[in-house]
Amino acid sequence: MPVAAVDPAPYAAHTRRTGIGAFDASVLRAGAASGAGGTGAPAAADPAGAPAPGDGGAEAAGPLPAVASPKVAERLGTRPFPIRMEDGSTVTLRITQVRERTPAVAGDHFLVVDRAGLSTRAARPTALLVTGDDLDGAALRRTVGDTAPVQVRADERATYVDSPLQAGAERVYATAVAAGAGYAVLALLLTLVRAAPERSALLARLRTMGLTRAQGRRLLVLESLPQALLAAVGGTLTAWATVRLLAPGIDLTTMAVPGTVSSPARAALRTDPVSLLVPALVVVALTLGIAVGQAWWTGRRSSVRELRAGDAR
Numbered sequence: 615m616p617v618a619a620v621d622p623a624p625y626a627a628h629t630r631r632t633g634i635g636a637f638d639a640s641v642l643r644a645g646a647a648s649g650a651g652g653t654g655a656p657a658a659a660d661p662a663g664a665p666a667p668g669d670g671g672a673e674a675a676g677p678l679p680a681v682a683s684p685k686v687a688e689r690l691g692t693r694p695f696p697i698r699m700e701d702g703s704t705v706t707l708r709i710t711q712v713r714e715r716t717p718a719v720a721g722d723h724f725l726v727v728d729r730a731g732l733s734t735r736a737a738r739p740t741a742l743l744v745t746g747d748d749l750d751g752a753a754l755r756r757t758v759g760d761t762a763p764v765q766v767r768a769d770e771r772a773t774y775v776d777s778p779l780q781a782g783a784e785r786v787y788a789t790a791v792a793a794g795a796g797y798a799v800l801a802l803l804l805t806l807v808r809a810a811p812e813r814s815a816l817l818a819r820l821r822t823m824g825l826t827r828a829q830g831r832r833l834l835v836l837e838s839l840p841q842a843l844l845a846a847v848g849g850t851l852t853a854w855a856t857v858r859l860l861a862p863g864i865d866l867t868t869m870a871v872p873g874t875v876s877s878p879a880r881a882a883l884r885t886d887p888v889s890l891l892v893p894a895l896v897v898v899a900l901t902l903g904i905a906v907g908q909a910w911w912t913g914r915r916s917s918v919r920e921l922r923a924g925d926a927r
Contacts (some may be wrong), residue, residue, distance in 0.1 A: 615686060617699070618718035619729035619737045628717060631745045635681075635713035642679050642710075642728045677708035681726040687712045697725075701735040717743055791893075798897065802904045810908060831909035835902060842901035846894035853893075857885045 626639035677694035687709050694708045707727060716726055718741060729737035751766035758764055817830045825833075861883040 615723040615725065616719045616721065617697070617725045617727060618716060619727055619732050620718065622728050625718070625726075625743070628743050628745055632717055635716040637681055637711055637713060641681065642726070677706040678727050678731040679710040680707040681711045681713055681716065682709045683716075683722055683724050684712055684714060685722050686725060699732065699736040701733060703733040703736055705732060705736075795896075798900065802901060806904055806908050810911075813908070831906070834909040835905045838901050838905040842898045845901075846897045849897065850890050850894045853890055854885055857883055 620642075622639035622642040626637055626642075629636040682690070690709060692709055694706050696704050696706045698704050705727075707725065709725075713726075716724055718724075718726070749766055749768070751764060751769050754766070755764045813834065817825070817833070820833075821827070821830065864883045866883055
């Protein structure tokens with residue numbers, strides 16, 4: 615399995631900045647460990663053999679602490695165990711923390727240890743993890759040249775945007791939103807057509823008692839405002855609760871990342887203010903727009919005609 619031999623301090627800071635399997639540097643320190651500062655986190659990801667109980671015991675200073683993935687922790691437990699490194703050396707480890715992901719290794723099986731406890735060959739740097747704002751992948755590749763490959767997380771994510779599964783999911787979502795909006799407009803229009811005669815007659819009677827046309831228009835708008843606000847607030851709370859309840863059981867990684875690529879993080883369902891507030895504001899604006907249109911149309915009609923029509927009925 616891959617073993618990431620890291621400098622604890624900068625690597626722990628890197629995990630916190632990226633939000634991928636964050637942990638404290640102290641969990642990897644068995645004693646005095648070498649921690650280099652700076653914005654980079656040197657890491658050596660070397661494959662290790664399966665546990666080899668007969669290859670050696672624990673070091674004099676005790677087993678080396680390790681951060682492991684859930685599958686590795688389930689397989690090896692929390693007791694000390696020896697493993698054989700790529701260079702043939704043997705080191706005894708003990709799992710102290712479990713994290714689902716880690717920046718240095720993409721996959722479900724990994725161990726993260728302090729490189730100061732390994733041999734010189736096993737702890738040699740093989741990767742440099744860098745985090746920051748607006749990293750220029752092209753400039754990094756020009757600087758590195760042919761000595762090492764350069765992978766920028768933002769560039770890798772950009773290649774997943776137009777995947778067929780993700781594009782199909784976006785079209786299904788857009789179609790569902792359009793259908794919901796169409797039903798909402800239809801419901802408002804049917805309500806307007808059904809209630810228009812009664813409201814026109816009511817406004818005509820109120821105008822005979824001194825209500826002006828402007829006051830009548832404001833009355834129709836204010837009449838529709840409480841239902842619109844209640845629908846907007848109720849819809850927002852329902853959407854937020856639905857996402858919170860369904861998020862633990864829905865993994866969007868398959869849609870966000872192609873199946874041939876191992877994702878360094880889990881794509882989880884989450885809420886954001888824009889997605890919750892924009893539909894609610896559209897509902898309020900649509901309802902008020904329908905009410906304003908009805909008020910304008912009603913104000914153009916003659917009060918005498920409405921009163922006579924009401925008497926005839």
